[in-house]
Amino acid sequence: MKPADGKPRKVIPIAAAPAEKPKTESASLYEAQKKVYPRSISGVFANWRWIMVYVTQLIFYGLPWLQWGERQMVLFDLGARRFYIFGLVLYPQDFIYLTGLLIISALALFLFTAVAGRLWCGFSCPQTVYTEIFMWIEHKIEGDRSARIRLDNGPWTFEKTWKKSLKQLVWITVSFWTGFTFVGYFVPIRELGGELMSLHGSWQIFWVFFYGLATYGNAGYLREQVCKYMCPYARFQSAMFDNDTLVVTYDPERGEPRGPRTKAVDYKAKGLGDCIDCSLCVQVCPTGIDIRDGLQYDCIGCGLCVDACNTVMDKMQYPRGLIRFSTQNGVKNHWTQSQMLKRVLRPRVLFYSGILIALCIGMMASLVVRTPLKVDIVRDRAALSRIVAGGKLENIYRLQIMNATEGAQRYVISARGLDGLEVISEPEIDIGPAESRWVVVRLQIPYGSAAPGSHTVYFDVRAQDDKGQVAEKSVFLVPR
Amino acid sequence: MSDFTSNFWSIYVAGITLAGIIACALLLWLTSRKKIESAADNTTGHVWDVDLREMNNPMPRWWMWLFVITIVFAFAYLAAYPGLGTFKGQLGWTQVGEYQAEVDKANAELQPLYARFDSMKTEDIAADQAAMAIGERLFMNNCAQCHGSDARGSKSFPNLSDKDWLHGGTPDDIRKTIHDGRVGVMPPMAAAVGSPDDVRNLAQYVLSLSGSPHDSLKASLGKAKFTACAACHGMDGKGMTAMGAPNLTDDIWLHGWGEAAIVAMINDGKTNQMPAQAGKLTDQQINVLTAYVWGMSNKPGAAK
Numbered sequence: 054m055k056p057a058d059g060k061p062r063k064v065i066p067i068a069a070a071p072a073e074k075p076k077t078e079s080a081s082l083y084e085a086q087k088k089v090y091p092r093s094i095s096g097v098f099a100n101w102r103w104i105m106v107y108v109t110q111l112i113f114y115g116l117p118w119l120q121w122g123e124r125q126m127v128l129f130d131l132g133a134r135r136f137y138i139f140g141l142v143l144y145p146q147d148f149i150y151l152t153g154l155l156i157i158s159a160l161a162l163f164l165f166t167a168v169a170g171r172l173w174c175g176f177s178c179p180q181t182v183y184t185e186i187f188m189w190i191e192h193k194i195e196g197d198r199s200a201r202i203r204l205d206n207g208p209w210t211f212e213k214t215w216k217k218s219l220k221q222l223v224w225i226t227v228s229f230w231t232g233f234t235f236v237g238y239f240v241p242i243r244e245l246g247g248e249l250m251s252l253h254g255s256w257q258i259f260w261v262f263f264y265g266l267a268t269y270g271n272a273g274y275l276r277e278q279v280c281k282y283m284c285p286y287a288r289f290q291s292a293m294f295d296n297d298t299l300v301v302t303y304d305p306e307r308g309e310p311r312g313p314r315t316k317a318v319d320y321k322a323k324g325l326g327d328c329i330d331c332s333l334c335v336q337v338c339p340t341g342i343d344i345r346d347g348l349q350y351d352c353i354g355c356g357l358c359v360d361a362c363n364t365v366m367d368k369m370q371y372p373r374g375l376i377r378f379s380t381q382n383g384v385k386n387h388w389t390q391s392q393m394l395k396r397v398l399r400p401r402v403l404f405y406s407g408i409l410i411a412l413c414i415g416m417m418a419s420l421v422v423r424t425p426l427k428v429d430i431v432r433d434r435a436a437l438s439r440i441v442a443g444g445k446l447e448n449i450y451r452l453q454i455m456n457a458t459e460g461a462q463r464y465v466i467s468a469r470g471l472d473g474l475e476v477i478s479e480p481e482i483d484i485g486p487a488e489s490r491w492v493v494v495r496l497q498i499p500y501g502s503a504a505p506g507s508h509t510v511y512f513d514v515r516a517q518d519d520k521g522q523v524a525e526k527s528v529f530l531v532p533r
Numbered sequence: 534m535s536d537f538t539s540n541f542w543s544i545y546v547a548g549i550t551l552a553g554i555i556a557c558a559l560l561l562w563l564t565s566r567k568k569i570e571s572a573a574d575n576t577t578g579h580v581w582d583v584d585l586r587e588m589n590n591p592m593p594r595w596w597m598w599l600f601v602i603t604i605v606f607a608f609a610y611l612a613a614y615p616g617l618g619t620f621k622g623q624l625g626w627t628q629v630g631e632y633q634a635e636v637d638k639a640n641a642e643l644q645p646l647y648a649r650f651d652s653m654k655t656e657d658i659a660a661d662q663a664a665m666a667i668g669e670r671l672f673m674n675n676c677a678q679c680h681g682s683d684a685r686g687s688k689s690f691p692n693l694s695d696k697d698w699l700h701g702g703t704p705d706d707i708r709k710t711i712h713d714g715r716v717g718v719m720p721p722m723a724a725a726v727g728s729p730d731d732v733r734n735l736a737q738y739v740l741s742l743s744g745s746p747h748d749s750l751k752a753s754l755g756k757a758k759f760t761a762c763a764a765c766h767g768m769d770g771k772g773m774t775a776m777g778a779p780n781l782t783d784d785i786w787l788h789g790w791g792e793a794a795i796v797a798m799i800n801d802g803k804t805n806q807m808p809a810q811a812g813k814l815t816d817q818q819i820n821v822l823t824a825y826v827w828g829m830s831n832k833p834g835a836a837k
Contacts, residue, residue: 079568079569079571080569080570080571080589081565081567081568081569081591081594082564082567082569082591082592083564083591083593083594083596083597084591084592084593084594085594086593086594086595278593278595281593282593282596433677433683434677434678434682435678435679435680435681435682435686435687435690436681436685436686436687436690437687439685439687442784449681449683450682451682478683491673493683495683495685
């Protein structure tokens with residue numbers, strides 16, 4: 054249809070609507086947990102995981118039972134507010150060391166993550182370790198992946214009943230023992246059993262069962278859900294990743310197009326890649342993901358798919374390493390190991406290492422030169438200053454003297470900072486092992502020897518056997 | 534006493550609270566029923582800025598149940614504890630009640646510690662190290678605010694470590710002082726004494742009683758005026774513990790030394806109070822505290 058003047062009209066082209074919409078499915082806003090049935094696998098990384106289980110759990114379960122002289126070697130006595138770590142006796146005032154330890158741990162985490170990805174997640178995180186232990190129990194009682202799926206889908210037979218009951222029994226025992234051990238870091242573990250038996254100490258009982266329940270729930274049921282939905286570290290560590298970070302990678306160039314084949318066929322002639330699509334890497338994954346989809350936040354870097362794939366590659370007589378620990382740059386540019394190693398010393402890694410080393414040295418030095426004696430001074434709150442017989446002016450102080458050694462000590466108190474300043478009260482004081490005491494100290498100066506106002510004075514508290522000396526500042530008030 | 538000035542505000546607050554919880558439950562119920570279209574590649578089909586696609590990452594269902602639990606908990610909590618306006622809750626819990634229960638529990642736990650001292654004589658308690666450690670803590674927490682950490686007091690707060698007792702220094706006197714408190718009253722005496730000069734002369738005489746430096750002429754003039762004071766302080770000025778009248782001859786000056794301080798005391802008088810501790814401390818605690826205070830001026834062993 055032409056307009057009357059014969060000129061063609063401007064036409065705005067309209068694209069044809071797509072013949073069919075992309076295939077969609079209806080989904081709920083909430084996702085039901087799909088139970089993961091990891092197949093057990095052996096290999097280098099599976100072995101490393103077990104080594105880490107042994108190391109961490111020997112320390113965790115064993116440490117509270119070791120003695121240091123007359124006392125537990127590691128004990129955080131919250132009631133008495135004394136923290137015993139090997140030869141050290143720490144007071145709440147030593148909180149800075151806990152801060153230091155946490156900063157060092159955080160930086161170490163950053164460093165390991167920058168270099169080798171989620172090493173912590175895959176090998177030493179308690180969530181991983183306890184899940185590993187609980188899965189091993191499950192595997193021993195109910196069998197491997199396919200047997201467990203069959204058992205879960207099947208009816209409640211006698212076999213299912215006793216297997217499930219036995220599993221629960223073992224799980225609960227391990228959980229209870231874990232809770233017991235945990236509380237054993239805070240109250241003497243050798244007395245804890247008796248206390249629980251006599252139902253003495255309600256908070257101990259609460260924490261044994263609370264920590265036990267947390268272990269049972271997290272390692273028995275929540276498992277990968279903890280890593281996917283609860284753990285903040287899983288989410289923020291992507292900030293520490295770069296293209297030279299070691300991660301579990303699938304080499305799509307080599308693997309694709311994937312497809313089944315028999316060993317005899319020349320698969321390259323058929324246009325197939327190295328991946329035989331056996332799905333073993335998916336079956337062994339403790340978080341139930343497919344590593345062939347690429348780097349994803351659910352991957353905890355445990356390397357079990359590497360073990361699984363290598364087993365298959367060996368059987369097929371293909372070269373290993375279709376799934377391997379590598380860097381994203383490494384896979385893209387076909388780098389060798391030494392080429393990737395060269396990229397380890399990059400600014401990010403050097404920066405983390407530098408701070409970490411400095412902090413470790415600082416903390417060690419601080420612990421070595423630490424004086425096992427602490428003094429806090431509180432001026433008396435009733436009398437600012439008073440005139441006493443003999444023409445003297447008196448100020449009163451309360452000194453909290455904390456003996457951070459494990460022997461009784463005699464301390465000598467002296468003061469300086471003003472002319473004629475004298476300690477009138479008893480200058481020597483005996484304090485028992487790891488005890489603290491409040492001592493009232495009176496200082497006097499001759500009346501009129503100092504101008505009205507506030508004067509800085511120092512208390513020197515010295516251990517008589519020369520195990521440390523502490524100087525603390527306070528003020529001496531002279532009234533107008 | 535109600536926290537609300539009218540019942541309207543109680544209903545208003547309770548209504549908002551309940552409406553809020555019900556709204557949360559409704560939101561949860563509606564979202565759990567809603568279905569969304571999700572493409573096979575696990576995207577929602579939304580595309581922005583050419584190629585930015587929204588992935589479909591639904592929240593885990595067990596997380597929703599955590600919300601349900603919080604709602605159930607909220608209803609259970611509001612039914613059991615005070616929270617809905619003036620509704621007191623089924624358990625009858627109050628902060629005051631919990632405080633009292635904790636105090637009673639602590640006292641019950643402490644009772645056996647103190648029981649040992651119940652039948653002991655004050656002199657023996659004062660010689661007991663464990664008792665004195667308890668006494669020191671009681672003193673620091675309850676007495677040191679006025680009498681000082683070293684119990685030597687300060688102006689207007691008596692020194693407890695000397696032998697000068699306003700109201701008597703026997704264990705029973707001290708116990709009564711702590712238990713019931715004391716009030717020391719010095720009435721304004723200017724009118725009874727006479728002219729300002731008379732008052733100054735009297736002050737000089739009072740100074741002379743303890744042998745302090747004084748003007749002996751004025752003191753001798755003031756001596757006659759002391760009759761006004763003798764009713765309480767005694768003719769010899771040694772005071773009277775039954776009335777809490779201080780000894781004026783011992784050179785201990787609770788309210789300040791010197792003519793000016795004494796003149797002010799005669800003219801204006803003074804009411805000085807030791808508060809009763811009976812409601813704050815148990816009798817057993819007062820028993821140990823008595824021994825601690827007594828022991829400060831009666832060193833064990835030295836007295837015998």
